[in-house]
Amino acid sequence: MKVQKMRFGVLTEKGHAEVRERPLPDMGPEEVLVKQDACNICTTDYQQWLGQREGRGYPMASGHESSGTVVEVGEKVQDLKPGDRVSLAYVTCGICDSCKRGTGCDNNAIGPKKMSPDGYRGMFAFADYAVRPARALIKMRQDLDPSEAAFMEPLAAVVKGLSKLKVQPLETVVVVGAGTMGLLNAQALRALGCHVIVSELMDNKIEVARAMGFQVINGNKVNPVEEIKKLTGGKGADAAVLAVASTYVNNQALELVKALDGRILYFGAAYPAPQIQIDSNVIHYRRLELIGTYGADLKDFCVAADMLNQRVVNVSKLIEKKRYTLDNIQEAFAEAATPGKFRVSVLL
Ligand SMILES: [Zn+2]
Ligand SMILES: [Zn+2]
Known part of the structure; x- marks a missing residue:
């Protein structure tokens, strides 16, 4: 793989987000290396920063409303290629009973409840690079603003x-x-x-x-x-x-x-x-x-992507003007947690 390390934002305790580094996990044959472009701060994220969702646990490598660009694909990935713009859906196992029925997944492979081998919770969506299963990525139109493409998840909900x-x-x-x-x-x-x-x-x-x-x-x-x-x-x-x-x-x-x-x-x-x-x-x-209602299933992500790609839903007015970098993630959380704000976007 071209890239070996990832830098990511993590909530370490109530009111504190910081940037850390870890080796990128190996990419499997059905996985994709993504250069993440933007991740928007969801209510769930800033409510934990405010200390209202302590039950989610720490350290929380949070974020889930993200978009990026494909850098490299595993040998079995056919429908994505380097350069494609993608947004992140939920990571599902694809083989459990719920997955087969199209309603949720019994073994959410990554999520706030699961812990990574190096002790983090969350989906590492505030990160410069990430390795993702191809089935959790949905292709977006190339000319969509990265912060707008990151609306696929809330729109899927x-x-x-x-x-x-x-x-x-x-x-x-x-x-x-x-x-x-x-x-x-x-x-x-x-x-x-x-x-x-x-x-x-x-x-x-x-x-x-x-x-x-x-x-x-x-x-x-x-x-x-x-x-x-x-x-x-x-x-x-x-x-x-x-x-x-x-x-x-x-x-x-x-x-x-x-x-x-x-x-x-x-x-x-x-x-x-x-x-x-x-x-x-x-x-x-x-x-x-x-x-x-709560969350979404894969088919909902596909409809949400269509709505954004066909521009029947335009989210440009739902993003706060000031965009942050990963290094300013603490400031970004503080703005997101201010009442009356629309989505605060972190460019990665
Ligand atoms: Zn969300
Ligand atoms: Zn499943």
Whole structure:
């Protein structure tokens, strides 16, 4: 292999990220050496930096929203060649029962729960180089900005959620929260032919949502429930996507969707855990569907890559202007953890 070492970002304890070096693992016949170009800081990453997800453990070589360029391929890899732009999906074993059924993997080969032989957790996505199984890499169009290509993973999670929500073209869907995940949901819904209404409280996010062409309800100025009723002829939305997790929003959502057959997708998590106050008779008589989602399967990554490659989802406004280098990873985490930020991108 042309490269022998990798430099990578690692969380060593609450509030501290640093750069370390290790030898690159050997590349197997079905693996690929990737020069990683960008990795964006996900909520999961900065929540651990903030000390809200201590259960994930340390040292955490975190990151999972990354894109890169193929440098070298193992002898059995056929569909990737040096120079290809790729984004990272989840590493699955491909042979367990869940993999065969296309829903998750029973033995996630790499992930926050697994430890590398040299004692690190995580996927080493904040790294200059990495050796990845070819099956976890998806080809992206060559002229896509690396930080934009790195949106394949969060967009795959959106695709997964919307497939569970079973949205149909022409349905009215309200997205609560216009942060990165809210606006990714809104764009994917629009690409799927839905009528999208976004509800948000923060001015800078309202502005970005409007710049993307969405109809936006400012929850500080009007009552979102009344406004949705007004915009839907008194009926309520067909479905709601909650891209903010809070007890207040959970309860509000029950009133945002139509009286009968409304569906609600719980997209985010928060700590401490939000509650939902509802009795099962209401779920029964309103035929409500309360749907959870998390992560994505390989087929969702393929759809997400199509959406980015075909430019039906444009994430350029969801990246903070200042981009960081690996050496400034601590600063990058501090910006990502500041309320109201879109994705902070680290160029590798
Ligand atoms: Zn993520
Ligand atoms: Zn598997």
